[in-house]
């Protein structure tokens with residue numbers, strides 16, 4: 001829910017690239033790959049997917065390590081096919097259940113099965129020719145005939161895809177980070193310098209040194225999970241510093257409907273926290289009352305629904321009703337009673353707008369700094385007129 005600027009990734013990227021290729025492992029393993037293995041998805045050799053010459057492979061490695069994934073996807077047609085296929089393998093079974101849920105047996109369901117596959121072949125990212133080949137090489141009437149046949153179709157495609165991933169895994173696997181430097185994971189967290197989980201904007205991401213060694217108390221989420229999107233296991237843009245709850249308990253391998261904090265910006269005006277106050281609610285609870293009669297709602301565009309549900313933001317932010325009331329009381333007090341006195345103090349102290357907001361509300365209300373402190377976006381929204 002918090003947009004992140006990728007400036008730190010760009011600053012760190014060449015350093016990261018040099019480290020990863022430094023020991024030569026990543027690049028030299030190319031020479032050991034089986035050049036005869038077939039890629040069942042496109043009828044070519046597996047090696048072609050990673051580059052049919054070492055020079056091409058080297059340039060691909062660099063892109064994969066440090067370039068934006070959406071840009072790589074645009075520049076490399078085969079990688080775009082890989083992404084579409086990984087998405088398909090990851091979600092086809094569960095999507096199928098949802099899409100066919102209310103469709104009765106018979107012709108209608110048969111048509112729905114056909115539509116299910118065809119819509120996965122023609123996607124917003126272009127035609128998935130790997131899936132199309134698999135479709136054309138199957139007995140279409142049989143695949144559409146029953147749910148079980150459709151499941152077999154998905155399973156067989158996934159098996160072909162997994163073979164490609166096993167090939168890719170000989171070079172791109174997460175443990176390479178440790179092979180290069182046992183502290184590299186902590187170093188990445190330090191270099192990306194995100195202080196609060198961008199998925200929830202509630203929990204701190206801590207980096208520190210103990211006995212001279214870098215430590216961290218956060219996860220490095222693979223936005224695209226390394227099991228299906230193996231090719232991006234080591235991509236700097238695929239690492240999202242996040243809290244353990246968001247990464248491990250809530251997001252898991254899910255990507256559908258989740259906004260990538262670095263590359264898919266959330267429109268903050270379409271995603272707002274509102275405090276709903278019932279008539280008889282007692283705002284004096286700032287001093288220790290109960291929070292009944294209050295509710296935190298998230299007013300949002302439909303496109304953020306999955307994101308909000310995945311991270312349970314609706315429920316989790318209702319824990320912070322007391323913070324909401326505190327903010328409103330501070331705001332009222334500042335506006336109505338003591339504003340002019342406080343302005344005088346701020347002026348005497350030479351406080352700028354950021355310092356003033358930190359003093360009053362404990363957060364920086366500048367949108368580009370939301371990742372610095374917990375609940376920044378929440379407080380920012382509550383500062384809107386009552």
Ligand SMILES: [Zn+2]
Pocket residue numbers: 197198199200201202203242243244245246247
């Ligand atoms: Zn979180």
